[in-house]
Amino acid sequence: MIDQQPVAEFQQVVKDYQQGLFGLDRLRAIDGVSLRIEAGETFALLGPNRAGKTTLVKLLLSLCQPTEGAILRFGMSSSDRSTLARVGYVHENQAFPRYLTARALLEFYGALGFLSEPTVQERAPRLLERVGLADRADESISCFSKGMIQRLGIAQALLNEPDLLVFDEPSEGLDLAGRQLVRDLVREQKDRGKSVLFVSHVLSEVELFCDRVGVIVGGKLAFVGPMRHLCTDPKTGARTSLEVAIRPYYEGAAAPLHTS
Amino acid sequence: MDAPAVIYALRWLINDTFRQTLASRVFWILLGLSVLAIVFCLGVSVEGGATRDEGEFWTRDGQPLQGPGSAGRLTLMFGLFQAPFSRDASEPVHLLLSIFASWIAGTLGLLMALVWTAGFLPDALQPGSASVLLAKPAPHWLILLGKYLGVICFVGLHATIFFVGTWLALGLKTDVWQGAYLLGIPILTLHFAVIFSASVLLAVLFRSATACVIGSVLFWLVSYAVNYGRDFALVYAELNPGAPPLPAFTSAFSELGYWLLPKPADFLIVFEQCLELGQVTTTLASQPPFSTVLRTEQFHPLASLASSALFPVVALWAASSHLASQDY
Numbered sequence: 382m383i384d385q386q387p388v389a390e391f392q393q394v395v396k397d398y399q400q401g402l403f404g405l406d407r408l409r410a411i412d413g414v415s416l417r418i419e420a421g422e423t424f425a426l427l428g429p430n431r432a433g434k435t436t437l438v439k440l441l442l443s444l445c446q447p448t449e450g451a452i453l454r455f456g457m458s459s460s461d462r463s464t465l466a467r468v469g470y471v472h473e474n475q476a477f478p479r480y481l482t483a484r485a486l487l488e489f490y491g492a493l494g495f496l497s498e499p500t501v502q503e504r505a506p507r508l509l510e511r512v513g514l515a516d517r518a519d520e521s522i523s524c525f526s527k528g529m530i531q532r533l534g535i536a537q538a539l540l541n542e543p544d545l546l547v548f549d550e551p552s553e554g555l556d557l558a559g560r561q562l563v564r565d566l567v568r569e570q571k572d573r574g575k576s577v578l579f580v581s582h583v584l585s586e587v588e589l590f591c592d593r594v595g596v597i598v599g600g601k602l603a604f605v606g607p608m609r610h611l612c613t614d615p616k617t618g619a620r621t622s623l624e625v626a627i628r629p630y631y632e633g634a635a636a637p638l639h640t641s
Numbered sequence: 642m643d644a645p646a647v648i649y650a651l652r653w654l655i656n657d658t659f660r661q662t663l664a665s666r667v668f669w670i671l672l673g674l675s676v677l678a679i680v681f682c683l684g685v686s687v688e689g690g691a692t693r694d695e696g697e698f699w700t701r702d703g704q705p706l707q708g709p710g711s712a713g714r715l716t717l718m719f720g721l722f723q724a725p726f727s728r729d730a731s732e733p734v735h736l737l738l739s740i741f742a743s744w745i746a747g748t749l750g751l752l753m754a755l756v757w758t759a760g761f762l763p764d765a766l767q768p769g770s771a772s773v774l775l776a777k778p779a780p781h782w783l784i785l786l787g788k789y790l791g792v793i794c795f796v797g798l799h800a801t802i803f804f805v806g807t808w809l810a811l812g813l814k815t816d817v818w819q820g821a822y823l824l825g826i827p828i829l830t831l832h833f834a835v836i837f838s839a840s841v842l843l844a845v846l847f848r849s850a851t852a853c854v855i856g857s858v859l860f861w862l863v864s865y866a867v868n869y870g871r872d873f874a875l876v877y878a879e880l881n882p883g884a885p886p887l888p889a890f891t892s893a894f895s896e897l898g899y900w901l902l903p904k905p906a907d908f909l910i911v912f913e914q915c916l917e918l919g920q921v922t923t924t925l926a927s928q929p930p931f932s933t934v935l936r937t938e939q940f941h942p943l944a945s946l947a948s949s950a951l952f953p954v955v956a957l958w959a960a961s962s963h964l965a966s967q968d969y
Contacts, residue, residue, distance in 0.1 A: 398968065442776040445968035463642075465778040476769025478657065480664030492653035493777040493784070495646040537773065 386456040388545045388576045389418040389441055394450035396436055396600075410436040412600040413450075418545070423567060423577040425591035425608075427584075429631050433600040434580050435473075438549050441578070442470055455544070466495055469543035473550035475534040479523040483514050483533055486522060490537045501540070508536040512562065527554035535566065546570050549580045564589065588612075588623045596630045603630045642780075650779050654787020655794055658761060662795050667757040674753075675803040678745065681718070682810030685737065687730040687817075689713030734817040735918045742825055742916060743925050746803055747909045751833055754799070755857050758792045759840050760850030767848065771969045782961035789834075789841055789957060796837075797830040804829075821915045828915075831950065832908040836861050838953030838960075839903075845960040845967070861905060868906040869930070871899035876933040903952050906931065907945040914942065 396411035410433045418424045426434050439445045440452055443459050452459040455467060477486055484505055491501030509515045512532040522530065531554045538546060551563045560583075567590050570577050581587055587594065587608075594611055596604040604611060604627075612626045613619070662668040715724045715733040726733045765774060765788060774784065804825045812818045840857040847853070873880070874895045877887050910931055913924045925931055934940050 439772075439969065442772075444772055444775055446966065462778050462780055465776060468776070470773065470776045472769065472772045474769050475773060476767060477773070478661065478765070478770065480660050481657070485660070489653050489657055490773070490777065492650045493774065493779040495642065495650065495778055497646065498649055534773070 385420060387417040387419050387453070388455055389416075389578065390453040390456075391416040391437070391440070392451045392453070394437075394440060394452060395448045396433075396440060396445065397448045410600050411440065411447075414597070414600075414602050415450075416595055416602060416605060418576060418578055420544075420576055421571075421574045422592045423571055423579060423590055425579045425581065425587040425594045426597060427581075427587065427594060427627055428597040428603075432597045434597055435549060436600075437597065438470075438547055438578070438580060442468065442547065466541055467544040469538035469541060469546045471531075471534050471538045471546075471548050471551045473553050475530055477522050477530065477533065479521065481522055482519050483509060483522065483525075483536075484518040486533060487537055487540060491540050494541045496541060504540055504542075505536075508539055511539075512536045513558070528556055528559055531555050532559060532562070535562070539566070543575070545576045545578065547578045547580075550582070551579075552581065552583050552586065560586070584623045584627075594623075596627055598630055647783065650783060651787045651790065654784065655791040658788055658791025659795060661761055661764075661791075662758075665757075665760075668795070670757070671754065671799045672802065674750075675799060675806055678741070678803060679806040679810045682737075682807045683814060684717060684719040684721075685734075685811060685814050686716050686720075687713055687726075687733060687815045688716070689730075730815060731817045731819075734811060734815050735819070735916070736923065737811065738819055738822055738916060739913065739918050739924045741807055742822065742912050743909050743923075746800070746825060746829055747832070747912060750800075750803065751829065751836070752858060752861065754796050754833060755836060755840065755861065756854050758795070758837065759844075759853035759857050761792060762788050762841055762844035763848050763850045763853055766844060766969075768969065775964075775969055781964040782957070785841060785845070785957060785961050785964065789838065789953075792837060793830065793834045796833045797826070800826045800829045800833075819916060821917065824915045825912055828908060828912045831946070832903075832905065835903040835908075835949050835952050836864070836905070838956035842956045842960040842963075845964045864902045865905040867895065867898040867902050868904045871895040872906070872934045873930040875939055876930045876937060879933055879937065880930060900948055901952075903949045904945050907940075907942070907949070910935070910940065911942045911946060 391414050394411055394414045395409070397407040397409050400406040400408050414433075414437065416437075426437065428434050436445065440447055441454065441459070443462060443465065454461075454464040457464050478489075481489060487505040487508065488501050491505065492498075496504075506515065506518065509518050512535055514529060514532055514536070517525070517529070522533070525533065531551070535551065546566075548563070548567070552560050555563065564586065567577050567579070571590065579587060579591055591608055593606060594604070594608050595602055596611075608623070609620075612621050612623055614621055659668075713726050713730060715726055716722065717724070724733070762785075765771065775781070804823055808819070808822050836857065839860045840853050843853045843856040843860075847856075874887055874892050877884075906925060910926045913926045914935075918924055926935055931940075
């Protein structure tokens with residue numbers, strides 16, 4: 382059964398990174414972001430480079446701590462790591478221990494995900510088959526191409542059958558079949574009533590399957606709302622492409638925050 | 642968190658470390674060095690030697706041994722080198738055991754293991770690896786503990802191979818069986834575990850293999866110096882009769898450092914004491930100021946080992962807290 386509470390909630394979150402000698406300088410990466418990702422929805426996070434998208438993802442995954450505000454996962458504080466068992470994460474530049482085989486890697490991450498040994502043994506071969514690595518299961522990762530490592534990263538993210546799948550630039554290094562795999566996975570996740578947080582610069586993918594979108598610029602949310610609202614000209618009501626719709630936000634020409 | 646899940650995760654973290662040692666060839670290098678030491682021991686033999694009866698030494702033909710004359714011969718490297726010894730066969734074997742215990746395994750082996758394993762944790766904490774690793778529900782302390790235990794098990798295994806192998810080889814070749822020599826396995830492993838915990842803390846603080854290697858060796862040297870300095874301060878008056886006493890703060894400072902830090906010299910001395918090496922003069926315990934501390938009964942082995950063993954608890958707790966508060 383899917384919970385009706387949001388799978389992720391950011392409440393007035395601020396994140397400052399310490400910089401410079403002795404960490405005395407501060408760089409504000411996230412500036413007062415409030416955002417909810419509902420159960421069962423596919424949410425896209427867009428924004429130019431260094432806008433704060435990855436920081437927001439890291440905050441959600443407890444990879445860094447907020448300077449101010451609170452983050453909830455499945456209604457619980459992000460300091461409660463047990464809720465991470467319901468999250469799958471695909472990182473844009475995954476670096477796995479090169480001495481492990483593909484099968485051993487899944488078993489390793491399954492163990493750290495607190496899955497039982499029989500569960501991992503049952504799911505690992507199925508997932509390797511799903512991402513097209515079944516015939517390379519017992520090969521060392523050191524022989525894998527970037528695309529294969531990315532596929533393996535997708536498999537490890539699916540190991541716990543997550544209620545929230547976080548894709549941070551998942552198509553990085555993937556060939557056409559790999560990109561199709563990502564699309565199929567998002568669709569399957571959606572069909573099962575589970576949530577996806579999608580961070581990508583590939584707007585065609587975002588346009589294809591995301592329900593709502595958040596545009597973050599300079600650490601602030603510039604837009605949060607359904608995709609159709611973003612892609613509709615408020616004056617004429619004409620439908621535009623996502624690329625055209627988000628350009629004013631990227632160029633700083635749009636209003637600071639527009640929510641619908 | 643249920644116990645089977647935690648044990649499964651710990652098992653995999655230890656397994657992962659062993660795979661890392663195999664891939665980095667550290668496993669094979671240490672195994673090769675142990676095999677070399679075992680082959681060296683197989684090349685040792687003793688001929689002749691006195692027998693001991695009621696505290697007196699007797700030659701093989703039943704005459705009491707008089708003076709420091711040669712009672713037997715030790716041969717090394719399958720007969721390549723020979724050296725006379727003056728009493729029973731255990732004398733040269735004890736000398737070899739003391740060298741293996743204090744210098745080969747206790748110092749050189751420990752430092753090599755420290756240098757070669759120091760990079761394991763920083764590797765796992767590099768940005769691409771850490772993001773996926775730390776986004777799993779396993780708590781940070783469990784990840785650190787698992788990697789730490791993996792390295793300790795690895796060193797424990799190699800200590801077992803080294804001590805059992807050299808003990809068996811020397812015993813078979815000389816018929817001198819010094820059972821206490823096998824205590825080197827837990828003592829060396831504990832000694833390593835204490836020092837390696839500082840490496841774990843450095844790995845979390847700097848995420849750099851170089852910082853870990855240099856920092857861990859420096860830490861061992863500083864701990865050794867503090868151990869030596871405190872013992873020196875303790876018996877200063879005895880070693881320097883008539884000299885003005887040390888300032889009170891020097892004694893207090895050295896005492897504080899001694900009890901807070903690991904005690905590398907004490908680990909070696911405890912091991913040497915277990916071996917009951919008798920007349921052997923190449924041991925650390927026979928060198929001042931340690932010999933004076935031992936003679937004046939100011940050495941407390943249990944308190945020393947227990948306080949050293951507390952150090953990893955504090956270091957791992959600090960590392961785990963820092964890891965949880967860091968941005969990745």
